[in-house]
Amino acid sequence: MNPMSTAASRQTQLAEALIQIVAARGLDQVSVREVAGAAGVSVGAVQHHFSTKDEMLAFAFRHVVDRTLRRIDALRLEGGVAQNLSQVLRELLPLDEERRVECRVYVAFAARAASDPSLAAIQKDTQAQLLDGLTETLLRARADGLADGLNPPLDPPVDARLLLAVADGLVFDAVSEPDRLPPDQLTGLLERYLARLLPTGQAPSPGSHAR
Amino acid sequence: MNPMSTAASRQTQLAEALIQIVAARGLDQVSVREVAGAAGVSVGAVQHHFSTKDEMLAFAFRHVVDRTLRRIDALRLEGGVAQNLSQVLRELLPLDEERRVECRVYVAFAARAASDPSLAAIQKDTQAQLLDGLTETLLRARADGLADGLNPPLDPPVDARLLLAVADGLVFDAVSEPDRLPPDQLTGLLERYLARLLPTGQAPSPGSHAR
């Protein structure tokens, strides 16, 4: 009927429906029936496009992290390195409704990855991509002298790991303890860490103190 | 039969069985049948001690975090503040098999807490307890002058939040991306963070650099 319903966009449409369910009610509430209902199609149609539920879950996980990564890639790299690092990490935090959904979905899938190899593979890819980007940014920061005097001195790959852990920790705590870490607290905590990591980078915005 | 099988210890025994299942195969693989089987009792017996599955899950979550908190409380507070802070946070990380199990279970439950109010309440309690302890420790550290010259200056309650996020982030990443964050890397990352937070505190152990 609708020529826009190509195979690719149908899978995406189903993934979006799945993501909304995960964000609203959790990964356990995802069933083929629920997804079909939320997407307004029949059960058979869902399984015409994803031959197993696991395949659908993997696609949706990949889809949601790709959306985040694409948003990061699209960031214009104007401004200083410190500001750019802040921008990038902010894209990972649940600062608005769109990112709140992504974060809840990310935490749900990443937690399940602990006992699901196919999700673990996606999680590994994602982490690797983020680590590469962060490492590169930290290399530039060091070259710009932004980390001078830091002790222990900046070690870009290691500090990228630590930076990612800080971001993941903020996301994890914000998601697992709803209403205790509102957006301004999250940014405050992030900037506090960045200010100590790159002391010569100027603070990105005033009024960013939290809790 | 066995007079040692009091109600309390029976619940604990079932919780331990549940915890092993979660650690090994994930929260979704927990069923009343599985728990009963793992504990070597009948299905009816499980439901005699926990009237619903949710009650059993809540008990088990509480049980596993209590175990961690009790271990932290039991730490002898000799040594300096910096060393003590390191000791406490190390108890949270998956550095040995026992803590690896706890971490996998903690991440699974905390992730589910995002959409399960009764688990969220437990998670909130746990975080509050940890935050209190960390805040108190940081207050002592500041009084001891360990954070002198830190910029932005040490703000105990806020920095406790950030510290907890770092720990949770390391746990989350270690669990969701198995085999990529072995124990020595985790401690290296933790010490790196602590060394910058409390620059005048001596490093607790040599050779703790990680990549």
Place this chain on the structure above:
Amino acid sequence: MNPMSTAASRQTQLAEALIQIVAARGLDQVSVREVAGAAGVSVGAVQHHFSTKDEMLAFAFRHVVDRTLRRIDALRLEGGVAQNLSQVLRELLPLDEERRVECRVYVAFAARAASDPSLAAIQKDTQAQLLDGLTETLLRARADGLADGLNPPLDPPVDARLLLAVADGLVFDAVSEPDRLPPDQLTGLLERYLARLLPTGQAPSPGSHAR
């Protein structure tokens, strides 16, 4: 409620329901739902007693062949060997409604045994038991001189095989081509074969010619 509903009799009751379905509508129409409905219990109850459908099918197959074999064992061995042989084989043929049901079920299961190892094991057992009994009977017949002059001479184990094939063939044809092989034709064909195999045994009943 009903103390007669012991575990064993419940399985038997379900097997009987299954057998009626197979006889009336074929093995493909057997579903857990159908069996539960026919037995007047819930779906869950069926699977409480048979953990898989295959297990239920195997039990039912074993049950139906056991019923036939037990009926054969119960035959009083009065009369001559020839007459006894005729009696035994008659129990295998669809000569009345009870045996018609058994034969339809037997053919359905034995045919499926060609591609189902667990049914094949049961079929093998059954054939072995029948072969043993027939071989023994033929040994007695030879000792009694009933097969004297037969050419090729009676070879009890081999002729038992052939005899079983004749019986199975009559059953198979009667079942697969309904209404073409009524009871009197079946007995006529059987007696015709027996008369040639044991020429000195007297014919068991007059009027047994069939077309």
Place this chain on the structure above:
Amino acid sequence: MNPMSTAASRQTQLAEALIQIVAARGLDQVSVREVAGAAGVSVGAVQHHFSTKDEMLAFAFRHVVDRTLRRIDALRLEGGVAQNLSQVLRELLPLDEERRVECRVYVAFAARAASDPSLAAIQKDTQAQLLDGLTETLLRARADGLADGLNPPLDPPVDARLLLAVADGLVFDAVSEPDRLPPDQLTGLLERYLARLLPTGQAPSPGSHAR
């Protein structure tokens, strides 16, 4: 595309694929999808040539029995009547891989014919054709004096029925109890039966005793 793919040959090609599935994995494993996959065409293509699955099954059953019947018709009728009878019946038995496939398929379909009228019609036709041929052969045998002295005397139509039952019984037992009735045993049993039916016909081949 290929002009050789006429409607008729396409149906035949699909039937052959179906037959291979039945022989290898049983009638229950036949689905439109499986047949399409095995024949290397799309699901829609299968249903373009057979409007229902039942139609496809009926066509395949007819196809497989026609193949057997055509092979029998093609037998050169040189040699004596006894030898010819043996030749014909041998074509029905699973003595080589081709006939083993046919027999497995025949048993599966004939068993299902017990509760499927459209398959029953085909089975009835097949049996009628075989009975006619066997009756005619037995008439010639009687005319040639091959059954002289047989007691009860040869009754061509009745003995054709019995002969067919013997053949079907051997096929049924060989198929339902794999590995217990290898080719040489089957021929041995068949020749044993024929030798007693037509005592003056010479044995077709030496060494055909089976156990």
Place this chain on the structure above:
DNA sequence: CATGAATGAGCATTCATTCAT
């Protein structure tokens, strides 16, 4: 002729829970 999207019913199985003993 052929494709593949879509449907909706049906399947075996797992599950938490209730209840009589």
Place this chain on the structure above:
DNA sequence: TATGAATGAATGCTCATTCAT
């Protein structure tokens, strides 16, 4: 306390079939 029978809903999945292209 503990058992296990029983329930009924829900699950992922397979299937024959229809239909627009």
